[in-house]
Amino acid sequence: MMPLQGYGPSIWSGTLLTINVSLVSLLIAMILGILGALAKLSGIRLLKIIAQVYTTVIRGIPDLVVMLLVFFGGQTLVNQLAEIVGYDGYIDINPYIAGVSTIGFIFGAYMTETFRGAILAVPYGQLEAGYAYGMGRRLVFLRILLPQMVRHAIPGFGNNWLVLTKATALVSIIGLDDMVRKASLAAGATRMPFTFYAAVAFMYLMITTVSVYLLQWLEKKYSFGVRKD
């Protein structure tokens, strides 16, 4: 990669880290999203309130602010806790863990809304049919609700995924060596910032383009047999 002055491999390793951060945060976001959606739809008042506060607060604050709060605040919190337990040393929060958990936590709130909508879109009669067959709540969830809500969840899920991937650029601010930070370092060394940020922009375009096609394919696959009029 001549135009990249030998920094190609470095950017590429950053790209892999970006993809890694995206996928792991997506996993966390999906777990939180399912839990949040179930909490919102459960009859238990306390769970409902907690889920409501979670989604409201997260959607009212910029990602960057949440990330800085977790990164700097979490650092202080961990060390204060360690002091209470009687540990004298200084604990450094790993930026990877801070980044992945923050992005997962933020997008868990968006996933909660997506999954809640998808669950509500599954006709209630189908769940009743499951109960009539003698299935328990867990079995109805696994065999009827989950497979059917996937179709309704895919468009929203896809949107969230695209926004999440782009949000991973923020982890460079808290010092994680993703492709944005690799590009910053290379830009500083070569005095060619435009070239390197353009390269990173290109990689993001590739990731989002491939994602869009994969999501279209998934949507088709899960809408198999659904009539369109």
Add this chain to the structure above:
Amino acid sequence: MNYSIILENAGIYWEGIGNTLELVSLSVFFGFFIAVILAVILTNSTNLFLTLPIRAFVYFFRGTPLLIQMFLVYYGMGQFDWIKSTFLWDYFKEAHFCALFVFALNTGAYTTEIFRGSIINTPRGEIEAAKAAGMSQLLMLRRIILPSSFRRALPAYGNEIIFMLHGTALASVITIVDITGAARIVNSRFYSPYEAFVTAGLLYMTITFSMVWVLKRMENRWLAHLQRNGSSRG
């Protein structure tokens, strides 16, 4: 928590609120005009020399992170000597101008897509009625198509404005003292992350929910005819 730090630094936060509100309102204002023009061209023209560059513009700004776009403009422009030798450099060396420039283009691209969708979905009957009344293309656009599609675009457009508000937090990365920038200054001066960032979060939430409230009222007013009966209050 020690809130005296926040009270003593209220001035920085005030400055931050001003900058954030200025960035949001100006970028949304310019983005709106960019979007209207581009969406109208996209839905009316079949000339590839016009539509392809617009599609590329929308594709680029929606497919890459805002942070990268900002870096490309703020740090990237300095790589080109021909820019440095023109009057353009007077603007592009200013962080404030770069942020505004990128935010306006970014929200312009997202909004183009929103408006394009709602223009396409104009009910055929409305267009036919306009034609039957003898309106010219331009008059039909101004009186029928645009007002009708703005209404339908409002919920999605409202979301985009909120996203832009949150996007402006990135301006703090290129030295601008917006709300996030104020929080970062307070945090680094006093090492008080909770107070600094929780205050910023509360400020953003206040602005977000005020905007949501205003948007809801606008929807109630202009989309009253689409609501279930009984729930429309002006």
